[in-house]
Amino acid sequence: MSEKISDNQIEIHHVSKQFRIDGKKIDILNDIDLQFKKGEFISIVGASGCGKSTLLRMISGLETVEEGDIFVGGARVNRPSLKTGMVYQESRLFPWFNVTENIEFGVSKNNKELSDKKVRRKLTAELIEFVGLKGFEKAFPKQLSGGMQQRVSIARGLINNPEVLLLDEPFGALDAITKINMQNEILRIWESEKKTMVMVTHDIDEAVYLGDKVIVLSSRPGSVRKIINVNLPRERDRNSPEFAAVRSKIYKEFFKDAKIKEPEYYI
Amino acid sequence: MKRKKIILDNIIFVLAPIVFIIIWQFACNYQWVNTRILPSPKEVFDALRDLLATNKFQQHLIASVRRVALGFAFGATAGVLMGFLTGISRTIDDFVGAAFSVLRSIPTIGLMPLLILFYGIGEESKLVVIGLGTFWSVLLNTQQGISSTDIKLLEVGKMLEKNKLTVILKIVLPAALPSMFTGMRLGLSNAWKSVVAAEMIASVRGIGYMISYAREMFQTDVMFVGLFTLGIIGLALDILLLQLQKKLVFWG
Numbered sequence A: 001m002s003e004k005i006s007d008n009q010i011e012i013h014h015v016s017k018q019f020r021i022d023g024k025k026i027d028i029l030n031d032i033d034l035q036f037k038k039g040e041f042i043s044i045v046g047a048s049g050c051g052k053s054t055l056l057r058m059i060s061g062l063e064t065v066e067e068g069d070i071f072v073g074g075a076r077v078n079r080p081s082l083k084t085g086m087v088y089q090e091s092r093l094f095p096w097f098n099v100t101e102n103i104e105f106g107v108s109k110n111n112k113e114l115s116d117k118k119v120r121r122k123l124t125a126e127l128i129e130f131v132g133l134k135g136f137e138k139a140f141p142k143q144l145s146g147g148m149q150q151r152v153s154i155a156r157g158l159i160n161n162p163e164v165l166l167l168d169e170p171f172g173a174l175d176a177i178t179k180i181n182m183q184n185e186i187l188r189i190w191e192s193e194k195k196t197m198v199m200v201t202h203d204i205d206e207a208v209y210l211g212d213k214v215i216v217l218s219s220r221p222g223s224v225r226k227i228i229n230v231n232l233p234r235e236r237d238r239n240s241p242e243f244a245a246v247r248s249k250i251y252k253e254f255f256k257d258a259k260i261k262e263p264e265y266y267i
Numbered sequence B: 001m002k003r004k005k006i007i008l009d010n011i012i013f014v015l016a017p018i019v020f021i022i023i024w025q026f027a028c029n030y031q032w033v034n035t036r037i038l039p040s041p042k043e044v045f046d047a048l049r050d051l052l053a054t055n056k057f058q059q060h061l062i063a064s065v066r067r068v069a070l071g072f073a074f075g076a077t078a079g080v081l082m083g084f085l086t087g088i089s090r091t092i093d094d095f096v097g098a099a100f101s102v103l104r105s106i107p108t109i110g111l112m113p114l115l116i117l118f119y120g121i122g123e124e125s126k127l128v129v130i131g132l133g134t135f136w137s138v139l140l141n142t143q144q145g146i147s148s149t150d151i152k153l154l155e156v157g158k159m160l161e162k163n164k165l166t167v168i169l170k171i172v173l174p175a176a177l178p179s180m181f182t183g184m185r186l187g188l189s190n191a192w193k194s195v196v197a198a199e200m201i202a203s204v205r206g207i208g209y210m211i212s213y214a215r216e217m218f219q220t221d222v223m224f225v226g227l228f229t230l231g232i233i234g235l236a237l238d239i240l241l242l243q244l245q246k247k248l249v250f251w252g
């Protein structure tokens, strides 16, 4: 049953997930059914704890898929593979490796192309330049700012030339200005590398700014509440009325079941 | 303000022992203390000079340092290896876990009589005592360091399809390194303490022997030379390890 089903880059077929917490089975994800095309930029938003990270981890092969199926590039996912790269909120760099070593550590043992040390060095140097860290090859993570650390982490995620890059709130810990810079940076990378990118974010503005589609998940158990196509040309203007319209549509979906009322100011 | 305070702290740090020695000397000169029991600093220095002149001090010191170095090397190596084996393999941990918990609780010096029966009063018994003193603290701290490895970093290793050996050498080992150093510093301090105890029980050389022999001869000044030597060498070894740690755990 692991044959190619269609030319979608990622297919998620009726995936549900439960975790056993304190002896009780808890539904985390409920019947997720999604298809992402090759080269699409997908944003996923949803309340905290609704299972966004779990969904990404399942796509990456880190978490088992027990109910339903996930296919990446036509093959069923059952373990991590070269085809998928991952970037996390906490950059998860190794403090004892410098920038070059951290990126090179991303080379998978199954990556035959990069088994030659010279080729690996050269690609790493190119990637460092590509993410704008030239001159910091030998710097250690603690000598880098949060944004720079995330650049390293992105470079590491790209080194195996994956078809899919999964991003779990990659800019969640950055300040507003750095965040906007990094959003433009990831767009530049996406446009030049033509990779399928799936990004989880808490930031609705960010979701609309980056995504071709924004997937809104409901609170736990997470299920797909709405898929919103963002048909705005890039580079997108966050202050345009069209942008605002999409954003407010998502806000409404987002807070539908949160029962958040307008603040009441009368005494 | 701040710089002034640092300079002042340093002056106090250097001056305090000098003042202490001067007071001590006065106390002896004016017979405020029983000088039959407490030698004056001058007498201690004289004793040291004599011991140095006859090469005895050097022989005792070298004997002790050699024992500590050997015992520590064996104990620390075994501790790190065992720490990793038990940290990595559940089976091995279960196998030796209970035995280790019991054995660990026996004060190593308490094993000395038994070891003398086994090995005689040669070097082996002392090396085993020193080695064990080091082994336990290195073992425990290595295990603790391994279990404190950030699971998020381990997950990155999994995502990148690293094999077990790479994970151990490139992720777990560096993560456990600070803890391992703590274990080694404790272990070295234990080693230094046990060598003296072992030498007092059964030996004809070493600082511990020098001290206990001086007691029999009622040479309190020599005893003080021995005690100060223990303190200073112990401190120096700790500083040495601390510097090594700063160099190796450069990211900490």
Ligand SMILES: Nc1ncnc2c1ncn2[C@@H]1O[C@H](COP(=O)(O)OP(=O)(O)OP(=O)(O)O)[C@@H](O)[C@H]1O
Residues within 6 Å of the ligand: A019, A020, A021, A028, A046, A047, A048, A049, A050, A051, A052, A053, A054, A055
């Ligand atoms: N390995 C696990 N074992 C048990 N429960 C887990 C595990 N991983 C996640 N969970 C639970 O699954 C739920 C969803 O977690 P997940 O990390 O996917 O949420 P999230 O949507 O990414 O939240 P956030 O936005 O806060 O990052 C949480 O309630 C969490 O407690």
Ligand SMILES: [Mg+2]
Residues within 6 Å of the ligand: A052, A053, A054, A168
């Ligand atoms: Mg999450």
